[in-house]
Amino acid sequence: MTDYGEEQRNELEALESIYPDSFTVLSENPPSFTITVTSEAGENDETVQTTLKFTYSEKYPDEAPLYEIFSQENLEDNDVTSILKLLALQAEENLGMVMIFTLVTAVQEKLNEIVDQIKTRREEEKKQKEKEAEEAEKQLFHGTPVTIENFLSWKAKFDAELLEIKKKRMKEEEQAGKNKLSGKQLFETDHNLDTSDIQFLEDAGNNVEVDESLFQEMDDLELEDDEDDPDYNPADPESDLTD
Secondary structure, eight states: OHHHHHHHHHHHHHHHHHHHEEEEEETTEEEEEEEEOOOOGGGOOOEEEEEEEEOOTTTHHHHHHHHEEEEESSSHHHHHHHHHHHHHHHHHHHTTSSOOHHHHHHHHHHHHHHHHHHHHHHHHHHHHHHHHHHHHHHHHHOOOOOHHHHHHHHHHHHHHHHHHHHHHHHHHHHHHHHHHHHHHHHHHHGGGGHOOOOOOHTTTSSSSOOOOGTTTGGGSSSOOOOOTTTTOOOOOOOOOOOO
């Protein structure tokens, strides 16, 4: 008859010796404890970590122990799911044998694998960003290849914008024509025009200079006085032409 208690006590002593810094007893009846598992350092010394909680069933190791993820760091939800599936598989394969060390070792390897996946994923993301940057630079220097489709699309947009500009210009010209006043309207609306000439003379000092030399020899001119003509009739414009 198997002494399950003895096997469980012996395994607990071994586990405490193997994991002195990460093994913690939670209760003695039923035996329950945690073991913290940390991956090897990845890129930039980054690690992932999980604390596994185990509880012995009454007939362990002929029955699988109870297990759960007690806590974790830097693990995605899908990583946690993968670890739980791994524990289930390993527990089933090792029924009848003390298995905690085997389960913890499997999880340790899984965490290292996750760190490698993180590194690979980051490298791929970096390469993808570099590729996108190169493509953007090529587009900057070479532009977009002209096809019938994108040319027609561009032309339709260009024609629409040009039509809007023409409509706006016509509207502005029409509005400007409506607001333009005729000379009569300007005169009627701006009363300063009534006195503009007078104001000009006032601004000039109201002095008009006459060149008297233009009139010095007028006395020598022989001018006929129409009133001395006996045939002159002021009412008859042609009377002066009979001479």
